[in-house]
Amino acid sequence: MILTRLARSGRGGWLLLAAGLVAAFALPWLIYPPVALDIACWALFAAAVDLLLGFTGLLSFGHAAFWGGSAYCTGLIALHTGLPFPVAIAGGAAFTALLALPIGFLSVRLSGIYFAMVTLAFAQMIYFVANQWRDVTGGENGLQGIPRELFGLDLSDSFFFYYAGLPFVLAGLFVAWRIVRSPFGRVLVSIRANPDRARALGYPVDRYKLQAFVLSAALAGTAGGVFAIGHGFASLEGVYWTTSGQAVMMVILGGIGTLWGGAIGAALIVQLQDFLATAGFAETGIITGSIFIVVVLLFRRGIWGTARHLLAARRTPAAPADVAAESRKSVDTPA
Amino acid sequence: MLQQAFNGLVGGAFYALLALGLSVIFGMLGVVNLAHGAFYMLGAFGAFVALDSFGLNFWLSLLLVPPLLGVAGIVLERLFIRRLTPLDPLYNFLFTFGLALILQDLVKREYGVSSQPYPRPPALDGTVDLGLFTYPAYQVFVLGVSVLMCVVVWVVLTRTRVGMIVRAATERPELTGALGIDVGRWVTPVFGFGIALAAFAGVLAAPMRAVNPLMGADLIITVFAVVVIGGLGSVFGSVAAGFAVGLVSALGNLYVPALSQILVFILMAVVLLWRPAGLFGREEAFR
Helix, strand or coil, rough: CCCCCCHHCHHHCCCCCCCCHHHHCCCCCHHHHHHHHHHHHHHHHHHHHHHHHCCCCCCCCCCCHHHHHHHHHHCCCHHHHHCCCHHHHHHHHHHHHHHHEEEEEECCCCCCHHHHHHHHHHHHHHHHHHHHHHHHHHHHHHHHHHCCCCCCCCCCCCHHHHHHHHHHHHHHHHHHHHHCCCCCHHHHHHEEEEEHHHHHHCCCCHHHHHHHHHHHHHHHHHHHHHHHHHEEEEEEHHHCHHHHHHHHHHHHHHHHCCCCHHHHHHHHHHHHHHHHHHCCCCCCCHHHHHHHHHHHHHHCCCHHHHHHHHHHHCCCCCCCHHHHHHHHHHCCCCC | HHHHHHHHHHHHHHHHHHHHHHHEEEEHHHCCCHHHHHHHHHHHHHHHHHHHHHHHHHHHHHHHHHHHHHHHHHHHHHHHHHHHHHCHHHHHHHHHHHHHHHHHHHHHHCCCCCCCCCCCCCCCCCEECCCCEEEHHHHHHHHHHHHHHHHHHHHHHHHCCHHHHHHHHHCCCHHHHHHHCCCHHHHHHHHHHHHHHHHHHHHCCCCCEEEEEHHHHHHHHHHHHHHHHHHCHHHHHHHHHHHHHHHHHHHHHHHHHHHHCCHHHHHHHHHHCCCCCCCCCCCCHHC
């Protein structure tokens, strides 16, 4: 799962894909299973954010609205209807896609830093709604006791539930990969590189951005739904803006525009937070914030991006995605 | 209702002070400062620590804490922000996000999440008879001082040579540089000044709002919405929108209490639909 990106650039890619899948399946043997599920969920969440940030050039700082909103919706479906959990997750993802439609419609009219601010503000609105609509969301207590119903199967052991949740994550990652590789995805990359030229070529830029936004939200919603079923609760923390920030942090740590880098970022951050929590250190922001600052100041390519850069330096023809990384730089310094 | 309107204006005063600092910094550096709320919180905690550990009263805090945090802002700009400004503005946004997390949790570690008490200054403990209703003197003072502060900033920006340079550098940095003005020299003090304004708002908030590590976190997002409504980079727009949003949410609290918190964001959505650049923003800043 983690290292499949190079799958498109040759034989080595299939090895990486296999290694990634093995890692994904072996994870609950190696670490505490609930943490393994968290990593899988955050990996998909990060890929969803990267789909916008790395491939469309939009930094959404409001994806917590979709992750957390889907957690609530999934939880409500599972709690009140008793339907199997995959149906609940699908419902949550569909709900987030609908939610993303008006938010995206208003936000894609702005670009760059304005887009980040506006998505952040809309997510905060969802947070306040979740906080005040106590009858439905449970307010500060959140939704508790969300069941893991699947045709009477006993999934209470989180080791087994990991394998019930993993297919959703893998399917979501596959969808993200398909989107990036499709003609639609190439248009998104061209919009990121030069929106004016994409528009001049006849692409309805805002409509493409909106479609990418909705798709990304649905993926984040899928991840949030699995997370809610896995934990058995949905809380306000899921829709809070630091959650959006954490997903962005994972993407940057892993490498913007690498899609799989976010999974590495997710694995590191979730593990670190678990470690700090076990050690009784509650103020994780001091550590994660510092890591974030260091990465932004000194290590902007991220882990996967750096690895790919070093690999590409050895091989003569640069990988296509590196071209993308370079064009990102040209956005940094308007020519 | 008049009293609610007055409450709204007092709340709007905080929005206006924070939005003003945010706007000036954005205009000059192109940095959207996510840590602005954290500096507001540090301002309030600065006042608390000054009283608790050094016995300095409210008035001294109001005089000392903002410049001190302003200096901290200057150091921050020199050491870090400066390195990131030539890059995509998103990097500075993310940098200040990390900084906000650190500052918040550092204060949380030291003082916990519960609110710290801070007494009102004795001179402003009473109430003022405003003709139609009586009102706490401290709130009247907050409103007066904030309006005064905004007016002073406006006068400095429009009537002095320094203000002229800052405005010119904000709107056309290259051209200003070509005219022989060292734009880079003005960036750092402007950043420090914006931070000092946030700290000033924080000290003002200490006697009337709960002093806790998270007090700035929610506020700053609302201020973002305010700035989007007013028009990013428009100093006048952000101040006007600050007071207007305060007024609207207070009146909303009176008539539709369930929507009071989200009214700002609905307002923002309407403005985005109607004028994406904000009420007083320039269209050219977009796209």
